[in-house]
Amino acid sequence: xxxxxxxxxxxxxxRDELRADQRVFVMGEDIGVFGGAFKxxxxxxxxxxxxxxxxxxxxxxxxxxxxxxAAVVGLRPVCEMQFADFISCGFDQLVNVAGKMxxxxxxxxxxxxxxxxxxxxxxxxxxxxxxxxxxxxxxxxKVVAPSTAEDAKGLLHAAIxxxxxxxxxxxxxxxxxxxxxxxxxVYETPFTARVARPGSDLVVIAYGAMVGVALEATxxxxxxxxxxxxxxxxxxxxxxxxLDSVARCSKVVIVDEANATCAAGAxxxxxxxxxxxxxxxxxxxxxxxPDVPIPFSPPLEQAVLPGVERVKEACRxxxxx
Amino acid sequence: MATHIAEATAGTGTAAGGHLKLEDxxxxxxxxxxxxxxxxxxMSLYRQGRVPGSFYDGYGQxxxxxxxxxxxxxxDRLCVLHRDLxxxxxxxxxxxxxxxxxxxxxxxxxxGRDGNVHFGDRNLGCVGMIxxxxxxxxxxxxxxxxxxxxxxxxCAITWFGDGSTSRGDFHEAMNWAGVQKLPVxxxxxxxxxxxxxxxxxxxxxxxxxxxxxxxxxxxxxDGNDVEATFEAARTARERALSGDGPTLIEAVTMRMxxxxxxxxxxYVPKDQVEEWRKRDPIDRQAARLGELGVDxxxxxxxxxxxxxxxxxxxxxxxxxxxAGAVDGVFCVGxxxxxxxxxxxWSGFREDEA
Numbered sequence: 202x203x204x205x206x207x208x209x210x211x212x213x214x215x216r217d218e219l220r221a222d223q224r225v226f227v228m229g230e231d232i233g234v235f236g237g238a239f240k241x242x243x244x245x246x247x248x249x250x251x252x253x254x255x256x257x258x259x260x261x262x263x264x265x266x267x268x269x270x271a272a273v274v275g276l277r278p279v280c281e282m283q284f285a286d287f288i289s290c291g292f293d294q295l296v297n298v299a300g301k302m303x304x305x306x307x308x309x310x311x312x313x314x315x316x317x318x319x320x321x322x323x324x325x326x327x328x329x330x331x332x333x334x335x336x337x338x339x340x341x342x343k344v345v346a347p348s349t350a351e352d353a354k355g356l357l358h359a360a361i362x363x364x365x366x367x368x369x370x371x372x373x374x375x376x377x378x379x380x381x382x383x384x385x386x387v388y389e390t391p392f393t394a395r396v397a398r399p400g401s402d403l404v405v406i407a408y409g410a411m412v413g414v415a416l417e418a419t420x421x422x423x424x425x426x427x428x429x430x431x432x433x434x435x436x437x438x439x440x441x442x443x444l445d446s447v448a449r450c451s452k453v454v455i456v457d458e459a460n461a462t463c464a465a466g467a468x469x470x471x472x473x474x475x476x477x478x479x480x481x482x483x484x485x486x487x488x489x490x491p492d493v494p495i496p497f498s499p500p501l502e503q504a505v506l507p508g509v510e511r512v513k514e515a516c517r518x519x520x521x522x
Numbered sequence: 523m524a525t526h527i528a529e530a531t532a533g534t535g536t537a538a539g540g541h542l543k544l545e546d547x548x549x550x551x552x553x554x555x556x557x558x559x560x561x562x563x564x565m566s567l568y569r570q571g572r573v574p575g576s577f578y579d580g581y582g583q584x585x586x587x588x589x590x591x592x593x594x595x596x597x598d599r600l601c602v603l604h605r606d607l608x609x610x611x612x613x614x615x616x617x618x619x620x621x622x623x624x625x626x627x628x629x630x631x632x633x634g635r636d637g638n639v640h641f642g643d644r645n646l647g648c649v650g651m652i653x654x655x656x657x658x659x660x661x662x663x664x665x666x667x668x669x670x671x672x673x674x675x676x677c678a679i680t681w682f683g684d685g686s687t688s689r690g691d692f693h694e695a696m697n698w699a700g701v702q703k704l705p706v707x708x709x710x711x712x713x714x715x716x717x718x719x720x721x722x723x724x725x726x727x728x729x730x731x732x733x734x735x736x737x738x739x740x741x742x743x744d745g746n747d748v749e750a751t752f753e754a755a756r757t758a759r760e761r762a763l764s765g766d767g768p769t770l771i772e773a774v775t776m777r778m779x780x781x782x783x784x785x786x787x788x789y790v791p792k793d794q795v796e797e798w799r800k801r802d803p804i805d806r807q808a809a810r811l812g813e814l815g816v817d818x819x820x821x822x823x824x825x826x827x828x829x830x831x832x833x834x835x836x837x838x839x840x841x842x843x844x845a846g847a848v849d850g851v852f853c854v855g856x857x858x859x860x861x862x863x864x865x866x867w868s869g870f871r872e873d874e875a
Contacts, residue, residue: 226671252671258701263660263694270664270678273649274599275859276671278664293691297652298661304850305636308644309857340851364857 205383208376210350211315212241214357215279217387219249222277225361228255228264229281229315238283239317239376261290268312269299277361278312285318285370286330299366300341309364313357319372319410319458320495320506329495329502331409331459336368337436337468344435345392346370348412350381352433355390362389372410379413392434394442400428403520404450406443406469408432411456411507418512425520435465443469444477451482452519456507461489483522488515535814538753542867548816549866550592550748551807554584555825557608558804560617563833564624568783572837574626575637580605582746582778585803586711587681588612589751590771593759594679596862599665600648601658601680603711604639605777609681613646613863617832618839627839634842635850646863656682659695659708666699666706666762677705677762679755685716687729696770700736705762707755708770712745713777718789730772738768745773746803749810752867775803 205213218225226249227242233256236243245254257264261282268278282288288295291314299310320329336342343365347353353371360367397412402425405415412431419427430446432439447453453473455466470485488507496502535544542550561579568577580587587606591613594600602609607620615631623630623641631641632650642650649665651658662680669676686692687710699706710729714721733740739761743754751773758769776798780787808818 258694258698260694260698262691263663263698266657266660266691266695267664267667267698270649270661270666271668271671272664272857273661273860274665274668276668293654294657294660297654298657301652302649303853305632305640306642306644306650307850307858308642308649308860309853311853311857343852364853364855 202382202384204380205350206377207347207350207353207379208239208241210354210383211357211371212243213383214354215242216245218279218358218361219245219253221387224275224277225279226253226255226276227279227281228257228268230257230259230283232256232281237281239373241281261287262294265291265294265312265314266298269294269302269310272310272312273308279315279361280312281315282317284328285316285332286327288314288316288332292335295336295342295366296339300339302341303365304341310366311364313360313367313369315369315371317373318370319374320502321374321410323497323499323502324495325497326494331370331457333368333370333435334459334464337465338463341366342436343367343392344370345433346372346409346435347433348375348379348397348409348431350379350383352390352395354383355388356433358387359389359392370409374410375413390433392437394439395431395433396446397429397431398427400426401449402426403452403454403516404428404430404446405454405456405512405516406430406432406446406466407456408435408465409458411458414507414509414512415456418509419516422513422516422520425516427516432465438468438472440472440476443472447473447477448480451480452522453481454486454488454512454515454519456512457487457489458507459490460492461487462492464489483519486515486519488512537749538756541756542749542752544814544816546592546867547749547807547811548821550588550752551804551811551818552821552825553588553592553608553611554748554804554807555822556611556617556828557584557588559825559829560620560832561607563829564621565783567625573624577624577783578604578638578781579779580607582798582802583711583713583775584608585748585751586709586745586773586775589748590679590707590709590755592867593752593755594865595676596647596865597676598647598759598865599662599676599678599860601651601662601678602639602642602648603651603681603683605711605713606681607639610639610641610643610648612866613643613648615643615646617829618835621832621836622839625836625839626841627836628842629836629839643863644858645861647860648863649860655686656680656689656692656695658682660691663695663699663704663706666704667702669705670702675763677707677759679707679709681709681711683716684710684712684714684721684724684729685719688724696732696736699768700738703765703767706768707758707762708768709755710770710772712772712774714794715777715790717781728772730770733770738770740770740772742772742774745775746801746806748803748807
């Protein structure tokens with residue numbers, strides 16, 4: 202075990218895969234010579250060469266589209282979107298070509314798309330988005346979102362090994378802030394939820410950067426026993442784990458950093474309404490970013506992104522219900 | 523087919539610089555006859571209300587897909603467009619499966635999951651197109667990128683229409699293929715209309731001119747001459763395998779029917795259609811082979827019989843089980859790679875020897 206940052210864990214997973222499997226290659230804008238906008242692939246080009254650490258033209262549709270082509274003839278491309286926001290330019294290839302391929306013709310598309318997502322650093326409307334729900338709504342695409350260094354590595358290994366397109370949501374705010382013990386070598390984190398902290402009075406359901414927010418907000422909440430469920434995977438969604446937490450805790454707060462409408466948390470709330478109603482001892486409460494573009498200036502951005510105080514307040518109100 | 527060859531009398535009957543033997547030239551005609559016959563049968567089934575959805579065909583454009591597909595080797599990979607049924611036939615999709623596909627049957631290539639020519643038989647080296655055009659240009663470019671990465675002697679080919687040259691993926695694919703000098707062949711199927719939109723509303727400069735701007739060769743061929751389209755693709759393949767990069771082939775043709783079965787194409791001047799009717803690709807190839815003594819009528823009859831049998835088989839095939847509608851969204855287990863398709867051109871047997 203080594204202590205790695207979230208970012209180092211992502212790099213380690215990529216390096217291990219490139220070493221272990223000749224089919225794996227990484228591609229994206231400025232990832233080779235420059236080592237990537239966030240330096241995830243720093244130094245890779247020296248070890249693996251420019252063909253397997255491919256600097257691409259500035260063309261997101263082409264990054265996804267050519268990755269699909271390479272995948273169907275046997276390679277395992279890992280695409281980097283420089284920012285998750287830019288996937289809108291590759292949306293059609295991902296949703297219509299990759300996502301529907303196996304259903305239509307039994308042809309698997311094993312591509313991993315790394316999506317540096319999330320706000321909190323004045324990235325503004327085009328460098329702060331959390332677009333995971335777009336892909337939850339599109340059949341044929343898996344979506345995972347690690348919150349710890351250990352899961353960042355294990356989920357990336359599992360994504361690369363998976364025979365389907367996987368959107369790997371890596372939260373930029375966690376890159377250098379989250380650190381943890383990370384096992385050596387190749388291991389897979391399953392696409393299931395994880396109880397980040399067990400509890401019995403209320404459960405906060407979150408993923409990505411909001412897991413840390415949820416843990417901090419509920420660490421000492423007037424003595425209440427608060428569970429935090431880290432979804433880790435949004436597609437597939439671990440329905441059993443969600444319902445299990447609901448059954449035990451009876452009160453639920455769901456936190457999304459994404460815009461509220463039709464977000465991952467909305468799907469979780471719908472699931473609980475459909476199949477967990479009998480266990481509930483209060484309304485399902487959601488904390489999310491309102492339906493606005495993510496503003497640039499710090500006071501504006503902090504006003505919209507869910508933070509520790511908002512989650513605390515939501516939990517307190519529900520506990521008193 | 524041997525019977526048709528035995529009746530040939532004039533010379534060796536070779537064409538395309540000797541690359542096409544007489545049996546190959548007959549094969550090309552046969553693929554085009556099968557495409558037309560199958561589409562005519564499907565159209566008639568559509569009119570009877572037996573083909574769900576709409577129906578799209580490639581009447582008059584058969585040479586655009588038959589020739590280039592024929593020039594590919596078994597190990598090459600294809601992304602085929604919706605008016606290019608002959609490419610699937612060349613790769614080995616059987617007529618009964620094609621008709622079952624149109625009819626939405628369980629035995630169709632997609633088992634009813636997608637319609638008309640929206641299919642690719644995974645086992646035959648083809649990737650099915652999607653409706654957003656020309657998305658498959660990028661997929662073909664990616665396949666070529668993989669071939670280059672692995673140092674393999676093979677290429678990818680894809681077809682797309684004049685309308686799709688206006689979309690960004692055309693630029694992204696052309697640029698990427700040019701930058702990386704990839705073994706990919708782009709066949710621009712210029713059939714004069716994108717639905718109802720004529721060329722002059724689509725682009726100010728013929729897109730074949732753009733190839734030079736991306737750093738590779740662009741050629742225009744008569745899209746209604748199957749031996750010309752074959753030869754253009756054969757040359758492009760040689761270029762690709764020599765490491766000299768992509769080729770844009772503009773095959774000039776005419777969409778002789780409406781965009782789909784519902785379209786009466788009133789927007790097309792009648793004399794334009796009549797002019798192109800004189801250049802029918804099947805008539806042209808049939809005349810050539812007829813002059814060489816090939817019994818074209820016998821070939822037509824044989825193809826007709828084959829289609830009758832295929833139609834009977836397809837119409838007797840079951841509809842898909844509704845219980846399976848939600849299966850197979852994700853791949854479970856190992857990803858199965860694309861298989862090799864048929865590559866009937868004898869040139870490859872020499873090439874690979």
